[in-house]
Amino acid sequence: MNEHLEASFPYEGCGFFFGKDGETREITEAYVVNNSKDGDQRRRFEISALDYMKAEQYALKNGLDLLGVFHSHPNHPALPSVHDLKQAVPFFSYIIKSVYDGELRDTTSWRLNEETAEFEEEQVEIEHSLLVYS
Amino acid sequence: MSKVIIPTPLRKFTNQEATVEAAGGTVLEAVNDLAGQYPALSKHLLDDGGNIRSFIRIFVGDEDIISLDKEATKIENDTVISIVPAIAGGSM
Numbered sequence A: 001m002n003e004h005l006e007a008s009f010p011y012e013g014c015g016f017f018f019g020k021d022g023e024t025r026e027i028t029e030a031y032v033v034n035n036s037k038d039g040d041q042r043r044r045f046e047i048s049a050l051d052y053m054k055a056e057q058y059a060l061k062n063g064l065d066l067l068g069v070f071h072s073h074p075n076h077p078a079l080p081s082v083h084d085l086k087q088a089v090p091f092f093s094y095i096i097k098s099v100y101d102g103e104l105r106d107t108t109s110w111r112l113n114e115e116t117a118e119f120e121e122e123q124v125e126i127e128h129s130l131l132v133y134s
Numbered sequence B: 001m002s003k004v005i006i007p008t009p010l011r012k013f014t015n016q017e018a019t020v021e022a023a024g025g026t027v028l029e030a031v032n033d034l035a036g037q038y039p040a041l042s043k044h045l046l047d048d049g050g051n052i053r054s055f056i057r058i059f060v061g062d063e064d065i066i067s068l069d070k071e072a073t074k075i076e077n078d079t080v081i082s083i084v085p086a087i088a089g090g091s092m
Helices: A002-008 A049-062 A082-087 B008-014 B027-037 B039-045
Strands: A014-020 A026-033 A045-047 A065-074 A093-100 A103-113 A118-122 A131-133 B002-005 B019-022 B056-060 B080-085 B087-089
Touching: A002 A065, A002 A093, A002 A103, A014 A045, A014 A049, A026 A049, A049 A065, A049 B002, A049 B056, A049 B080, A082 A118, A082 B087, B002 B027, B008 B039, B008 B080, B019 B027, B027 B039, B027 B056
Parallel strands: A026 A131, A065 A093, B002 B080
Antiparallel strands: A014 A026, A014 A065, A045 B087, A093 A103, A103 A118, B002 B019, B056 B080
16 A cells, blocks of 8 residues: 555555454455546546446455545645545545655545534554555 | 445445345336335435436446446346445545
8 A cells, every 4th residue: 555655656546445344444455546537646536436346346255345445645744635525435434645755654544424524533553564456 | 136236335225235136127227226125325326306326337247337328228137236436536
């Protein structure tokens, strides 16, 4: 995940992550996808519908939960923007990583509160390396 | 009956079922059947005019219905339909 986002600089990188849902969400795998945004990928990302469909199929096939989406903010803080909020869907965790001049700096995670239509920050603990597929 | 893969963010409306069955000979009929089975799911799939919402994409097998016959795309008993929400964002 980190390597992909650093390598994507100065453009936004993105992907999915999988694991088990529960009171604490455990992420066991990440899956890198292309930023398919038409336009300025330095400040926007989009995941194609086909890549999304494949991610759901991957989760079903492997008995995993599709827990959310990660993306980078090149030369910007790891804080959700109005565009992130506007496009957010329920349930998913949105991991945002800031990358400054090609180097990862901060990691945050956010989940949409459907009642307030605002993001709530989630606590992130990094225990071990992930399996990352691309 | 076709098999519909429900996207993870909408599974709370299908009692956490990842795949459900829907009746109908076209995509729109199957989506309407699904909305009838799970009324709380309806507003996330269909607008007030009964059309599939613009931020939802539908696949039949591996094909986006945009490149087929859109909502009128014909389906058969063993067709797998995927409902796909738009995923996007950005730093500023």
